[in-house]
Amino acid sequence: MALVEVRNVHKxxxxxxxxxxxxxxxxxxxxxxxxTALMGPSGSGKSTFLNLLAGLDRPTSGTITVAGAxxxxxxxxxxxxxxxxxxxxxxxxxNLLPVLTAAQNVELPLxxxxxxxxxxxxxxxxxxxxxxxxxxxxxxxxxLSGGQEQRVAIARAIVSDPxxxxxxxxxxxxxxxxxxxxxxxxxxxxxxxHKTIIVVTHDAHAAEKAKQVLHLxxxxxxx
Amino acid sequence: MKIPLVYNLRSIAHRPxxxxxxxxGLALVVAVFVAMLALAGGFRATLARTGSPDNxxxxxxxxxxxxxxxxxxxxxRLIAADPRIASGADARPLVSPExxxxxNIPRAVGEGVNNVVARGVNDEAFAVRNIHxxxxxxxxxxxxxxxxxxxxxxRFAHTAIGDTLRFANRDWxxxxxxxxxxxxxxxxIWGENEQFMPVFRGEVFQSVIFRLRxxxxxxEVKRALEGDQRLQVQAQRESAFYxxxxxxxxxxxxxxxxMITSVMAVGAVFGAVNTMYAAVSSRTxxxxxxLTLGFAPRSVLASFLSESVAIALxxxxxxxxxxxxxxxxxxxTTNWNSFSEVAxxxxxxxxxxxxxxxxxxxxxxxxGFFPAWRAARLQVVQALR
Ligand SMILES: Nc1ncnc2c1ncn2[C@@H]1O[C@H](COP(=O)(O)OP(=O)(O)OP(=O)(O)O)[C@@H](O)[C@H]1O
Ligand SMILES: [Mg+2]
Numbered sequence: 224m225a226l227v228e229v230r231n232v233h234k235x236x237x238x239x240x241x242x243x244x245x246x247x248x249x250x251x252x253x254x255x256x257x258x259t260a261l262m263g264p265s266g267s268g269k270s271t272f273l274n275l276l277a278g279l280d281r282p283t284s285g286t287i288t289v290a291g292a293x294x295x296x297x298x299x300x301x302x303x304x305x306x307x308x309x310x311x312x313x314x315x316x317x318n319l320l321p322v323l324t325a326a327q328n329v330e331l332p333l334x335x336x337x338x339x340x341x342x343x344x345x346x347x348x349x350x351x352x353x354x355x356x357x358x359x360x361x362x363x364x365x366x367l368s369g370g371q372e373q374r375v376a377i378a379r380a381i382v383s384d385p386x387x388x389x390x391x392x393x394x395x396x397x398x399x400x401x402x403x404x405x406x407x408x409x410x411x412x413x414x415x416x417h418k419t420i421i422v423v424t425h426d427a428h429a430a431e432k433a434k435q436v437l438h439l440x441x442x443x444x445x446x
Numbered sequence: 447m448k449i450p451l452v453y454n455l456r457s458i459a460h461r462p463x464x465x466x467x468x469x470x471g472l473a474l475v476v477a478v479f480v481a482m483l484a485l486a487g488g489f490r491a492t493l494a495r496t497g498s499p500d501n502x503x504x505x506x507x508x509x510x511x512x513x514x515x516x517x518x519x520x521x522x523r524l525i526a527a528d529p530r531i532a533s534g535a536d537a538r539p540l541v542s543p544e545x546x547x548x549x550n551i552p553r554a555v556g557e558g559v560n561n562v563v564a565r566g567v568n569d570e571a572f573a574v575r576n577i578h579x580x581x582x583x584x585x586x587x588x589x590x591x592x593x594x595x596x597x598x599x600x601r602f603a604h605t606a607i608g609d610t611l612r613f614a615n616r617d618w619x620x621x622x623x624x625x626x627x628x629x630x631x632x633x634x635i636w637g638e639n640e641q642f643m644p645v646f647r648g649e650v651f652q653s654v655i656f657r658l659r660x661x662x663x664x665x666e667v668k669r670a671l672e673g674d675q676r677l678q679v680q681a682q683r684e685s686a687f688y689x690x691x692x693x694x695x696x697x698x699x700x701x702x703x704x705m706i707t708s709v710m711a712v713g714a715v716f717g718a719v720n721t722m723y724a725a726v727s728s729r730t731x732x733x734x735x736x737l738t739l740g741f742a743p744r745s746v747l748a749s750f751l752s753e754s755v756a757i758a759l760x761x762x763x764x765x766x767x768x769x770x771x772x773x774x775x776x777x778x779t780t781n782w783n784s785f786s787e788v789a790x791x792x793x794x795x796x797x798x799x800x801x802x803x804x805x806x807x808x809x810x811x812x813x814g815f816f817p818a819w820r821a822a823r824l825q826v827v828q829a830l831r
Pocket of ligand 2: 269270
């Protein structure tokens with residue numbers, strides 16, 4: 224049984240009288256320990272796909288199972304709990320709360336786990352160490368570069384050791400070099416820590432770091 | 447576990463101007479609320495302090511105040527003979543048949559006159575009422591002399607010792623100033639009852655006040671006095687008598703305080719609603735992040751509610767501080783039972799201040815609820831588009 228099982232998913236959006244079909248019949252598996260780059264033109268449904276996996280949105284029909292849980296049937300509060308345990312998520316921008324330090328931002332998901340203050344501090348230190356920002360613990364987001372901010376966001380996405388880490392264009396706002404660094408970091412997380420990662424990117428060169436690349440076009444997958 | 451409070455506190459600190467404006471709106475409401483209740487509380491406390499549970503006030507049956515009352519000399523003598531009346535140092539019974547009239551005398555500042563109580567008493571009255579002189583001496587028996595309650599002194603003209611006050615077609619020399627533990631008696635003019643009686647209302651006292659030997663014997667004394675057909679009087683504990691005088695005005699003041707502050711509170715709550723809606727909409731992406739991390743919608747609700755309450759607490763404390771300086775300021779009002787002036791001080795008590803802060807918190811909760819509700823109901827997918 225694959226970690227992620229998407230079966231016959233149909234997703235459409237209703238905007239006024241217009242119906243936008245994103246996925247008509249999507250079926251795919253993603254194995255535990257894989258590192259997938261998701262590519263495709265704008266509007267092809269990449270963000271929608273990640274949102275469905277994270278339970279931030281629901282399919283119109285079809286089933287989505289992540290780590291054995293039927294994501295498409297859970298209640299909002301059950302989803303919140305489940306997400307805290309199983310999903311790490313990084314957005315393209317606006318990831319960090321500006322009034323909290325890097326360490327406090329990374330600590331947030333740990334507040335949802337039964338950990339002591341000391342354990343949390345230790346985990347925050349390790350996670351920021353993994354992304355190479357151990358020395359930036361007490362800095363606020365505005366004191367960090369765009370690439371550093373995204374690395375803090377990645378540290379936060381992995382700090383609670385989630386089953387699945389999803390990144391929606393984490394390098395969209397970054398220059399080539401910072402983007403490469405982030406992808407290299409993801410590669411390391413997959414290699415060394417066996418994290419299951421799905422990353423959306425527009426950069427074909429960066430996508431090469433992934434173990435597999437999926438192309439979405441008009442809601443249809445092409446390997 | 448909840449979203450850390452430091453997130454809200456720092457967010458508040460990041461918009462100091464809007465926070466300060468909102469808090470100030472709440473502070474003003476709290477200040478007015480505290481001030482008005484301090485007024486009502488001060489008035490009530492002054493009258494409550496005036497009466498002692500050990501003393502009994504005897505009035506004509508059916509009289510609701512000393513003004514309406516009349517007790518003939520003979521009745522006063524019969525009352526004074528009751529063995530349950532305590533006796534003083536010289537073994538004389540502690541009973542004071544009193545003349546009570548309202549006169550008007552010129553104010554110290556500005557034109558015009560004000561009503562004050564003139565009370566004719568005997569020598570025992572000082573022991574019965576716990577009066578002591580703060581300046582000068584007692585009025586001498588058989589002389590046209592008066593002493594003034596210390597709250598009268600600064601508020602009216604010709605009140606210094608040696609001055610002459612003219613009322614009832616006679617000149618009265620001020621020979622002393624007295625204190626009465628902050629009670630309403632400090633707003634009275636005292637002279638000898640035998641001097642006041644002929645010039646005011648003739649051969650009749652208005653009340654008889656006496657000290658009980660045993661305060662627990664009140665019911666028995668009351669039954670005896672009211673049952674005596676020769677007397678036609680009613681007896682009340684002095685404490686209950688003065689507390690009764692304060693209830694009407696205290697109720698009106700409290701009612702006004704609640705009315706006025708409610709109207710103001712509506713305005714302040716709208717201010718809070720506005721501020722919190724602005725906070726929620728400008729932080730939509732942050733809320734989306736929190737929800738994505740797995741914080742439950744109700745944690746988001748609690749987080750924004752606590753932010754609103756934190757601002758309200760700030761306002762509540764500021765409002766209390768604004769109101770604090772009025773504590774002890776002396777003002778006066780007409781005692782509606784005697785239509786004479788009673789001076790009293792605003793009383794800002796710790797309980798009132800706590801009440802003001804609680805009031806602010808309630809306003810914060812009310813004002814914060816709908817914005818916080820909106821934050822909690824946010825759909826991440828919509829919020830990030
Ligand atoms: N909440 C929504 N309401 C209406 N239409 C939506 C909504 N979300 C997405 N869509 C539409 O669904 C389609 C897929 O959107 P999606 O954001 O998943 O694309 P994407 O591949 O992530 O594009 P991009 O590369 O620009 O981020 C688009 O046509 C978009 O307009
Ligand atoms: Mg997208």
